[in-house]
Amino acid sequence: MTTDECIGVIGAGNWGTTLAKVLGDNDKRTLLWARRDELCREINETRQNSQYLPGFSLGPSVEATSDLERICKSASLIIAVVPSHTMRETARELGNYLNGEHVIVHATKGIEQGTFKRMSEVLREETCLRKIGVISGPNLAKELAARQPAGTLVASRYDEVFVRTHAALHNDYFRVYQGRDVIGAEIGGxxxxxxxxxxxxxxxxxxxxxxxxxxxxxxxxxxxxxxxxxxxxxxxxxxxxxxxxxxxxxxxxxxxxxxxxxxxxxxxxxxxxxxxxxxxxxxxxxxxxxxxxxxxxxxxxxxxxxxxxxxxxxxxxxxxxxxxxxxxxxxxxxxxxx
Amino acid sequence: MRPEHRERARIEAATRVVDRHVAALRPPEEVGLEALVNDTLYHERRRLERDRGGDPRNADDSAFYHRIQKRLRHASARDLREMLDQIALRFASEIVGNFDDRVYKLSTTVVPTGLSVLLTAMSPGKLGSLGSLRHGLSDHVQIQGTVDHVRKLLDKGTLVVVPTHSSHLDSIVLGYAVHLLGLPPLLYGAGLNLFKNPVTSFFMNNLGAYRVDRKKTAALYKEVLKEYATVALELDYNNLFFPGGTRSRSGAVEQKLKRGLLGTAVRAYVGNLQSRRDKPNLYVVPCTISYKLGLEAETLIDDYLKEVGKNRYIIEDDEFSRPRQVLNFMSNLVSLDSRVVITFSRPLDVVGNFVDEEGRSLDPRGRVVDAASYVSDGGVAVHDAQRDEEYTNELSAAIAREFLRDNLAMSTHVVGYALLDMIQRENPDMDLYRLLRTGGRSPSVTATDLARETERVIGALSRSTRGPRLSDELSSDPAAVVDDALRAFGSYHTHAAAVRRGDRVFHENRNLLLYYGNRLKGYDLGRNLARPSGEAAEPAGARA
The missing domain is CATH 1.10.1040.10 (N-(1-d-carboxylethyl)-l-norvaline Dehydrogenase; domain 2)
Incomplete structure (x- = not known):
């Protein structure tokens, strides 16, 4: 059964698609954002992302879209999974549609070149958001997509970020632990x-x-x-x-x-x-x-x-x-x- | 606060706190209630023991707590709840104070004159006529920054003014400024010692101040105090908090802020939204008060340098309690080069966003964002203690940034910093405390060297992206900046920080140099000065 709450995943690369797959496995209504329309079409028609996660099917509750505004209006939990060098640009665009109630966790590893800024700092600078967190852990995409037991950390200063991300992702093959040290989680990853x-x-x-x-x-x-x-x-x-x-x-x-x-x-x-x-x-x-x-x-x-x-x-x-x-x-x- | 509101605030503050505790109780309720009563008793009795004979009300308090103690033995849950109500109401009554509305009305119309009267009364001969004094004061208390912006926000919500705190004069000076600007008076919590002080009690009782007793350490007391501030905000009283909690001992601009009172902003905001108040918004206005000379500088820096500084959290025997010293300071303020500059910073919402002139919150990219969305769950405003604590952290960080940005660097700060820095570099093998005590190898530097160093410091400050603002006098010739500072140093303090003799400048009170120089902390001066050794200029162990 699909629950009503919708979750947005920003970025349909290898890791973003994998997280969308986990959400699909959990029957969560999920909007997966890809910039390219043809990728969205492929995902919606074949349930696959042949370029970034070949061989795995996404559950029926996952829908791909290139419409950021629609995602922000439908979902109050957003998982951002874009490469570190495009985070600022994507966040700025997202910022047009977000409000203070939104919760965002990013699953992007790395630091912004030149500024040394962490991704949560970039999100803070480019959006109105406060409830920001990070997902980081030993998560090789292909193994997780194959539903092999794994665990991860969700770190945020805000309990709500953990509670909601945990409710979305945690299941019988993926354990989601709580942390408060956002800096440490981002540096580690x-x-x-x-x-x-x-x-x-x-x-x-x-x-x-x-x-x-x-x-x-x-x-x-x-x-x-x-x-x-x-x-x-x-x-x-x-x-x-x-x-x-x-x-x-x-x-x-x-x-x-x-x-x-x-x-x-x-x-x-x-x-x-x-x-x-x-x-x-x-x-x-x-x-x-x-x-x-x-x-x-x-x-x-x-x-x-x-x-x-x-x-x-x-x-x-x-x-x-x-x-x-x-x-x-x-x-x-x-x-x-x- | 108007009488009808005062009673309401008193009762609401007390009952909300007790209700909150009762709601969080787990059975058996007696255990939790008794623990709370006992904790309060413990803290209050300890206070009374320490402060024996200190306050005439102590005897009353002792008798009250004695009665509670006696009843405690056979108390049911209901009795305990009643005791808690009594204690909380007693706290609330004291906080609200004995407030005479007629005096209040009178004082709000004559506030600034009151200050003048006070000064004149203290030394009519010295200060001349009332008129010239008032003129003098407005010349020397300068107000700048977002004044028009703040005025516009008054119609759109409730203000929380959060100033830097370095002197007991702050609240008076700010009260004066608020009056000059035509803003309504601010409600604020003033330490009990201010009510006892002959100089300030007049203002404290009449400027909308409520009483804060820092000797009361019971958690219940602090909760009632915070709740009172919350209720006052919800009743649309513009508030003033000193978020540093106490006067800055080191002289530095506060960067570690107390979240307790600050947290009332988001609480009150949620309360306003829940009760669907007409104008629910709360605007937090950081404000820096910059003194060219610090009235209590000598006591504060001495206290800071003492390891036991924490034990002297409440200083009651400082310059402020000596009328003559206050008078000296005041006469300086009106007759010499001393100045107070109040800078209002950009107003913020309760989560630390900047607010535009329409009262709308702006995200970091300047896009309008609905402030209510931060405290909403599915569109409905809700309290969430953990979330709100983090929001208050964000707000606190934003205030601290504004403090640094709008702090005003004056000649005394720059020359104080430059001179102490020179002494430190000449004595690299000495730790700060020894250096402050002995002065190092040479009692003086050349005026030329000091001017050159002063110029470097000013240069580094003007390159710093975090602030501060530079006072007008700093744009003059560096030698003139040095002279200006030396003149100020020599005009008020018992022992001048530095004195010029011939072409040399003698450092005579290095603690004061540290105090004034510390005002420039937080701007990475060590790095920005790019000294050859690359060492940070801030002395080890001298951090605020």
Whole structure:
């Protein structure tokens, strides 16, 4: 049975379509926004998004539309899932139709290039909304679409954001946990992409699990240092949006960031890899944003620096690895005293 | 507050609070009620013990609580509820105060004259005729900012004016300003010490002030106080809160605001919508009061620098309680270069959006948004404590931003900052406290160096995107800015902050330099000055 409340999903990419599928599985009336009319037509006629989520059908309660105004009028809960570089533009457009009663959660990983702003900040600047939250966790789209058990975090300063998002998404294969640390959840979701990229490099070099564990653990430490400098709570990084997401992203060869890293390790050029991939690898952008921020705040983030130098300074992989391994090792949590 | 409203506000404030507690009780009700009565008793008795002999009403209070204590032993749920009602009403009665409507009417017409009378009465010879004093005051109390905007909003809803707080004179100066602008008087909570002070009691009793006893720590008292403010707003009384809670000790512009009283704005707004009031809107008007000289500067900064500062939350023996000192300050204000500038900032709605002249809320892109939608669920206005707490956080952040933006940097602040910064850089190995005490290696700097530093500080401030506003005197030659500040420093304080002798400037009261310089906190001056070492200029441990 379809409940009356309508939920808007803004963005019919891989992750947006997957969340719409979960909502459809929960019989929630869902309006899925895609900018292109032909994509809307395909979804509405075939129940599939062959480009971004091939092989999975969306439930009958999901309808695709390119009409943002209609979504805002019908739905008071909006889930925004657009790439970080288009969030501002989309939010500004959405802002024409929103009012203070709307609740918005975004599921976009990454930080706005240039401004270092988090997505919730962009939403705050471009809309009238206050009730803003973020969905972040170890959620590989294809696994979730296949209804494999998974969990996620919804973080917001407003309880209502969690309560309503939980009511919409939580079901017998998808567990939705509550958090209040929006900053931490956003940082975790974006930052892990850098580490995933590094893990991809390690895999591409044929290095084993010891190396991967070293990379993940120290990567988590860098994530926490970075996050705390941005105002996050350190505990968040031990949860779904921190360690959880890091493990999933770095373990899976499905991840785009992992693929970029592995191909770089094999000597391919970044430009060529990006041209081949239809989807944006957030880690590529995030590495730049995080490295710039670290320089500005004088944070020591060696893995971030190495990934940045690999992507943007054309440093060679073996040299970077050597550099990383030559950093003196002291007390494990020395840089994390907060 | 008009008599009929006063009684209503008193009763509503008390009963709403008790009702709220009763509604949240879980069975057995006696347990929760008794805990609440006991908690209040505990806090009140502790206050009475500490304040033995302090207030003549204490004996009355003691007897009252003694009776409650005795009844408590065999009390049923009904008895307990009755006791709570009694306690809450007692609190509410005190908050409302003994208010004489005739005096009120009189005072609202003669408020500014009252201030003049006060000053003249204190020293008729010194201050000359009443007329010239009034003229002098209006010359030295300058009002700027969104005055017309605020005036337009008066017809569209209820105002909550939230000023910065650095002196007990703030409420008087603001009362004066409000009168000058032709705005109706503001209702505000004033500390009991202001009612006791000979200088201010006249104004406090007659300017629409209600009583706030900061020594009362019982949660029930604070709730009644907040509810009283809420009811007053719902009755369309324009209110004034000092959101910093207390006078800024460090001299810095308040950035950490108390959410308690501020939260009444959104509560009252929801109440207005629910009762379908004609003009339900509430407009929050941040307001910065900038003094070139701080009346209580010496006591405040000393208190700030003491580790035990928190224990002296209520200072009763400061400059303000010494009439001669107030007089000195006032005569400075009218006869010398001292000035008070009140800047009204852009009005906000209860969730921190800017409001246009029509009283409509605007989103960050300037689009009109329905303020009622923020507190609505399916189109119906509802209270939601958790949501409203966050809204108040948003409002508080918006007010803090406006404070920084509209704070007025004056010569005393800039020169105070520049001079202390120079001393710190000359003594990089000394911690702030030692430096303040000893003055470091050299007791003076050259006037030329100080002028150059002053120029740099002014330059950095003018580049800062967060504010502050720059006072007119800062556009003159840096050497003249230094002279202006030194003249002001030397005109009032017991020990001048700095004194010029020949071509050198001697720092004589570094605590005061810190106090005045702190007014420029929050603008990243350390970074904006881009000093070679790249070190932040704000001294460690001196944060507000």
């Amino acid at each position: 974006g930052f892990k992409n850098i580490i995933a990229l590094a893990a991809g490099v390690a895999a591409g070099l044929g290095l084993g699990d010891n190396t991967k564990a070293l990379l993940l653990t120290r990567g988590l430490s860098e994530m926490a240092r970075f996050g705390v400098a941005m105002g996050a709570e350190v505990m968040t990084f031990g949860g779904m949006a921190g360690m959880g997401d890091l493990i999933a992203t770095c373990s899976s060869p499905l991840s785009r960031n992992h693929q970029v890293g592995a191909r770089l390790a094999r000597g391919e050029k970044l430009e060529d890899i990006q041209r081949d991939m239809r989807m944006v690898a957030e880690g590529v952008k995030m590495a730049k944003a995080a490295n710039d921020f670290a320089v500005r705040k004088r944070l020591d983030l060696p893995i971030v620096r190495a990934v940045h130098n690999l992507l943007y300074e054309h440093h060679q992989v073996p040299l970077l690895l050597k550099e990383l391994m030559s950093i003196p090792a002291g007390p494990e949590f020395a840089a994390l005293t907060v």
